[in-house]
Amino acid sequence: MERTRLTYAFDAYCGWCYGFAPALHDFAEANAERIELRVWSGGLFTGPRALPAAAYPHIPGANARIAELTGVAFGAGYQRMLAEGTTVMDSTDAATGLLALAGQPGVSALDAAAAIQRAWYLQGRSLSDTEVYRDIATELGLDPDAVTASYADPATRAAAEAQFLQLRRLGVDSYPTLLLHTAHGTHRLGSPVSSTQALTRALDQHLASVAA
Incomplete structure (x- = not known):
C-alpha cells in the first residue's frame, strides 16, 4: 500500500508545537504503516524577530494556556531561563x-x-549552543562530532532556510500545522489541540474522500 505523505510544519521555539508533540508522536506511531511524515521547520523567530525571550512578554501566559489545553509540563530550567x-x-x-x-x-x-x-522546554538550554546538539546526539545514540560538523556546515543552514521558504509557499503561516498531500492538493489535518484519535479520524476521512 502506498503511504500517504504528510508534512509537519514545526518550530522548536513554538510552545504550541511543544503542546502538540505528544499527540503527534502517538499519531505517527499508530499510523506508521500508512503515512510518510517529514518534519520541516518554519522559522518563527528569524532575522529581526530573533530576540531575547524577554522581548516576548506574552510567552508565560501562552504557556499556561498550552499546559491547560494539552497537559504538557514546562520544566524548572525553562522557567528560570x-x-x-x-x-x-x-x-x-x-x-x-x-x-x-x-x-x-x-x-x-x-x-x-x-x-x-x-532541551528547551524542560532544561531551558539555548538552541544556538553547539553543546546542546552534542548532548542530544549522545542521548539519541548518534556521533556528536558528525552532528556538530553538520551544524557548522553552511549547507545545513541553507537547507533550513529553504524549508522556511517552502512552507511559506505551501501557505503555512502558523505552527504547528500538519499538511496532508494528495493528488488533489494539500490539506490541513487537525489543529494544535487535536488528540491522537482526532488526527487519525481526520486522516481516515481524507483518505476515504480521496478514494470515493
Whole structure:
C-alpha cells in the first residue's frame, strides 16, 4: 500500500508545537504503516524577530494556556531561563540543529525534534549552543562530532532556510500545522489541540474522500 505523505510544519521555539508533540508522536506511531511524515521547520523567530525571550512578554501566559489545553509540563530550567529573559530565540539556529541531527543514520526527524524540545522546554538550554546538539546526539545514540560538523556546515543552514521558504509557499503561516498531500492538493489535518484519535479520524476521512 502506498503511504500517504504528510508534512509537519514545526518550530522548536513554538510552545504550541511543544503542546502538540505528544499527540503527534502517538499519531505517527499508530499510523506508521500508512503515512510518510517529514518534519520541516518554519522559522518563527528569524532575522529581526530573533530576540531575547524577554522581548516576548506574552510567552508565560501562552504557556499556561498550552499546559491547560494539552497537559504538557514546562520544566524548572525553562522557567528560570524565561524569568532571566536574556536567551535569544533564533529559529534558524534551531532548524539547523534539527537538520544536523535528523540527517544522521538511525534517527527520525520527529525524535530529533522531541529531543530539541526537551532541551528547551524542560532544561531551558539555548538552541544556538553547539553543546546542546552534542548532548542530544549522545542521548539519541548518534556521533556528536558528525552532528556538530553538520551544524557548522553552511549547507545545513541553507537547507533550513529553504524549508522556511517552502512552507511559506505551501501557505503555512502558523505552527504547528500538519499538511496532508494528495493528488488533489494539500490539506490541513487537525489543529494544535487535536488528540491522537482526532488526527487519525481526520486522516481516515481524507483518505476515504480521496478514494470515493
